[in-house]
Amino acid sequence: NAGVTQTPKFQVLKTGQSMTLQCAQDMNHNSMYWYRQDPGMGLRLIYYSASEGTTDKGEVPNGYNVSRLNKREFSLRLESAAPSQTSVYFCASSGDRGLGEAFFGQGTRLTVV
Amino acid sequence: QQQVKQSPQSLIVQKGGISIINCAYENTAFDYFPWYQQFPGKGPALLIAIRPDVSEKKEGRFTISFNKSAKQFSLHIMDSQPGDSATYFCAASVNSGYALNFGKGTSLLVTP
Numbered sequence: 001n002a003g004v005t006q007t008p009k010f011q012v013l014k015t016g017q018s019m020t021l022q023c024a025q026d027m028n029h030n031s032m033y034w035y036r037q038d039p040g041m042g043l044r045l046i047y048y049s050a051s052e053g054t055t056d057k058g059e060v061p062n063g064y065n066v067s068r069l070n071k072r073e074f075s076l077r078l079e080s081a082a083p084s085q086t087s088v089y090f091c092a093s094s095g096d097r098g099l100g101e102a103f104f105g106q107g108t109r110l111t112v113v
Numbered sequence: 114q115q116q117v118k119q120s121p122q123s124l125i126v127q128k129g130g131i132s133i134i135n136c137a138y139e140n141t142a143f144d145y146f147p148w149y150q151q152f153p154g155k156g157p158a159l160l161i162a163i164r165p166d167v168s169e170k171k172e173g174r175f176t177i178s179f180n181k182s183a184k185q186f187s188l189h190i191m192d193s194q195p196g197d198s199a200t201y202f203c204a205a206s207v208n209s210g211y212a213l214n215f216g217k218g219t220s221l222l223v224t225p
Binding site for chain 1 (some may be wrong): 115147215217223
């Protein structure tokens with residue numbers, strides 16, 4: 001059972017470079033999320049998608065864009081990476097209307113130098 | 114601003130002791146309160162969750178206590194074990210909403 005799969009697991013970028021973090025879930029969930037985790041800050045919501053074709057900003061959306069490609073996949077794009085975006089990024093999904101358990105991926109550790 | 118405030122930031126408990134982590138919230142629209150456990154290098158995983166129609170929920174050694182009037186909830190880990198050493202996050206969400214609001218986390222160390 002794969003659950004939520006994120007790629008890549010690790011990435012180093014230079015300031016100004018762009019990249020896309022990929023996320024896919026195989027649980028037929030409607031809702032998907034991107035969080036970032038920084039020491040002492042907990043998990044903060046970047047963007048979420050309540051259903052295929054919809055996306056909404058979370059608490060810290062600046063510098064990011066997202067695409068809900070289909071029901072399974074939700075990608076996060078950094079157009080011009082900045083050192084402040086050094087973080088661990090988690091994708092998550094949950095069932096209908098966001099109710100119930102949210103399942104998290106293993107995370108992507110991103111370093112921007 | 115942080116919608117869920119969690120304390121303490123870190124906690125050291127001896128094996129067999131009780132670990133207690135507290136959280137407080139302001140938004141009275143929250144009606145789903147989960148706790149997540151995270152081991153190093155892994156994503157958070159749901160440990161236990163409660164809705165405000167009950168004051169306590171127990172699953173094995175883990176208990177959530179919920180005080181609706183005080184807008185507080187807590188996680189109790191009974192008979193704490195070294196394998197419980199992890200970071201614990203409380204969270205809250207609105208039932209018809211779509212995203213969890215997390216506390217900043219508590220790093221728990223259970224010593225042998």
